Amino acid sequence: xxGATYADPWRFQANPEVYLLVAFLIVAYVYSVRVIxxxxxxxxxxxxxxxxxxxxxxAMMLLFAASTWPIHQLGEDYLYSAHMLQHxxxxxxxxxxxxxxxxxxxxxxxVGTGKVRRVVVFMTKPVVAAVVFNVVVMVTHIPPVVNAxxxxxxxxxxxHLLLVLSAVVMWMPVCGPFHELRISDAAKPxxxxxxxxxxxxxxxxxxxxxxxxxxxYNQPVRVWGLSPTDDQQLAGAIMKVGGSIFLWSLVVFYFFxxxxxxxxEDNTYRRSPLTFEQVxxxxxxxxxxxxxxx
Numbered sequence: 001x002x003g004a005t006y007a008d009p010w011r012f013q014a015n016p017e018v019y020l021l022v023a024f025l026i027v028a029y030v031y032s033v034r035v036i037x038x039x040x041x042x043x044x045x046x047x048x049x050x051x052x053x054x055x056x057x058x059a060m061m062l063l064f065a066a067s068t069w070p071i072h073q074l075g076e077d078y079l080y081s082a083h084m085l086q087h088x089x090x091x092x093x094x095x096x097x098x099x100x101x102x103x104x105x106x107x108x109x110x111v112g113t114g115k116v117r118r119v120v121v122f123m124t125k126p127v128v129a130a131v132v133f134n135v136v137v138m139v140t141h142i143p144p145v146v147n148a149x150x151x152x153x154x155x156x157x158x159x160h161l162l163l164v165l166s167a168v169v170m171w172m173p174v175c176g177p178f179h180e181l182r183i184s185d186a187a188k189p190x191x192x193x194x195x196x197x198x199x200x201x202x203x204x205x206x207x208x209x210x211x212x213x214x215x216x217y218n219q220p221v222r223v224w225g226l227s228p229t230d231d232q233q234l235a236g237a238i239m240k241v242g243g244s245i246f247l248w249s250l251v252v253f254y255f256f257x258x259x260x261x262x263x264x265e266d267n268t269y270r271r272s273p274l275t276f277e278q279v280x281x282x283x284x285x286x287x288x289x290x291x292x293x294x
Contacts, residue, residue, distance in 0.1 A: 029101075041105055056098075067160075078221065080232060095168045100175055129170045129172060130191070130194060133166045140162075207236035
């Protein structure tokens with residue numbers, strides 16, 4: 001129940017709408033892979049690969065954990081740090097797995113070739129995607145927006161849907177199923193680095209703010225003894241440190257994936273040994289020496 005507080009923060013509360021959503025997504029994915037997939041790919045080609053299935057399982061686990069008890073209830077009524085953890089899971093960790101779980105043929109069927117595809121192509125341009133995502137991140141941290149969202153279920157779910165969609169758009173140039181929309185491995189570290197810059201603004205603001213920023217979380221019942229100020233500072237640390245570690249890990253990964261093979265090829269001192277036949281062939285192909293003029 002939105003906007004309500006309880007004497008026992010750890011009292012179990014069911015979220016049937018989330019259970020139904022996760023169940024629907026699982027059934028839809030299995031149906032697509034088992035029924036639609038075999039008719040959508042060329043004979044002999046796999047419908048899905050193991051990493052697709054593993055990514056889907058991971059995405060559903062994150063969606064379930066972020067949207068149900070206890071993270072959901074703690075994040076709505078008691079701790080803004082739990083609310084921040086929920087947003088990190090939905091915007092940084094889950095969307096890449098959703099894209100990795102989606103086979104290319106499935107997304108092409110969903111997008112089609114008309115207006116929807118043109119919108120997708122435009123929205124997933126790196127500059128557009130980065131601006132849209134970071135604007136949504138900034139808006140979802142404005143105090144009146146946060147205080148209103150935890151009091152209204154429709155607004156709350158709308159903001160979460162907007163956050164997830166903008167995050168999927170942001171991650172499309174990095175790991176989307178459409179290879180033609182991906183940026184190069186050389187550009188990915190720069191792109192991901194920029195995504196870690198803007199969140200430092202609300203993170204720093206939460207860390208160094210004086211007093212309670214979000215009045216809704218100034219509750220008399222405190223979880224783990226955290227004061228509202230400590231809770232805000234923890235939320236800022238989760239946003240800055242957690243997001244930066246994740247993004248910078250990917251920056252390092254893509255940097256080495258892009259430049260390590262070239263470095264190895266350009267700086268190796270190993271050479272294949274010459275054979276007698278190769279030496280003889282070189283001598284035979286060389287022009288005869290000029291005779292000295294007497």
